[in-house]
Amino acid sequence: MPSIKKKFENSLIQCITEHKESIYRLAYSYVRNKEDALDIVQDSIHKAFANAESLKNPDAIKSWFYRIVVNTSLDFLRKQKRVQVVDEETLEAYSQGTSDSYHDIDLERALEELPVKYRSVVVLRYFEDLKIEEVSEVLNENINTVKTRLYQALRVLRVKLNDKSTMEV
Incomplete structure (x- = not known):
C-alpha cells in the first residue's frame, strides 16, 4: 500500500x-x-x-x-x-486557439493599468476560468474580498474602455 x-x-x-x-x-x-x-x-x-x-x-x-x-x-x-503587466503575447496565450484574429489593444492597455491585486483576480477568473472560490483559495483571500476586487476591476475596465471608445467617435 x-x-x-x-x-x-x-x-x-x-x-x-x-x-x-x-x-x-x-x-x-x-x-x-x-x-x-x-x-x-x-x-x-x-x-x-x-x-x-x-x-x-x-x-x-x-x-x-x-x-x-x-x-x-x-x-x-x-x-x-x-x-x-499583461501584454499582447500573454493575451494570445490565454485565448487558446479561439477564432478571433484581432487583438483588443484597448483591453490589453486597460489590463496593463490595473493594479496587480485586481489584474490577478481578472486573470484567474476569466483567463484561467477558475471559480470565485478557487480564485479565493489561490490568492489566499476571503471570497468577499475576491468578489469586491473583481467587481472593482471590471468597473475600472468598463470605464477605461468606454472612455477610449468615446474618444474614437
Missing part, C-alpha cells in the same frame, strides 16, 4: 501534468518573460514537494499549487523590483 507521501507526490505530478499550460501562463502573466516563467514554474514545483505537509485538503491540490505559483511570481517581482 502506497504511503501518504507517495500518494501526494502522485497527485501533485498528475495535477502539474494536467494543468501545465495554465500553470505556465499564470506565471507568465506576472513576469512576461518565457525563461523567468519557466524558472517560476520550476521553483513552484520544488516548493510544492518541499512543503507537502502544508496541504491540509488533498482535494484542493490544484488551488494550493496555483497559490504557490502566484506567491513565487510575486516574490520574483519583488526581488526584481519590476512591475509587470
Whole structure:
C-alpha cells in the first residue's frame, strides 16, 4: 500500500501534468518573460514537494499549487523590483486557439493599468476560468474580498474602455 507521501507526490505530478499550460501562463502573466516563467514554474514545483505537509485538503491540490505559483511570481517581482503587466503575447496565450484574429489593444492597455491585486483576480477568473472560490483559495483571500476586487476591476475596465471608445467617435 502506497504511503501518504507517495500518494501526494502522485497527485501533485498528475495535477502539474494536467494543468501545465495554465500553470505556465499564470506565471507568465506576472513576469512576461518565457525563461523567468519557466524558472517560476520550476521553483513552484520544488516548493510544492518541499512543503507537502502544508496541504491540509488533498482535494484542493490544484488551488494550493496555483497559490504557490502566484506567491513565487510575486516574490520574483519583488526581488526584481519590476512591475509587470499583461501584454499582447500573454493575451494570445490565454485565448487558446479561439477564432478571433484581432487583438483588443484597448483591453490589453486597460489590463496593463490595473493594479496587480485586481489584474490577478481578472486573470484567474476569466483567463484561467477558475471559480470565485478557487480564485479565493489561490490568492489566499476571503471570497468577499475576491468578489469586491473583481467587481472593482471590471468597473475600472468598463470605464477605461468606454472612455477610449468615446474618444474614437
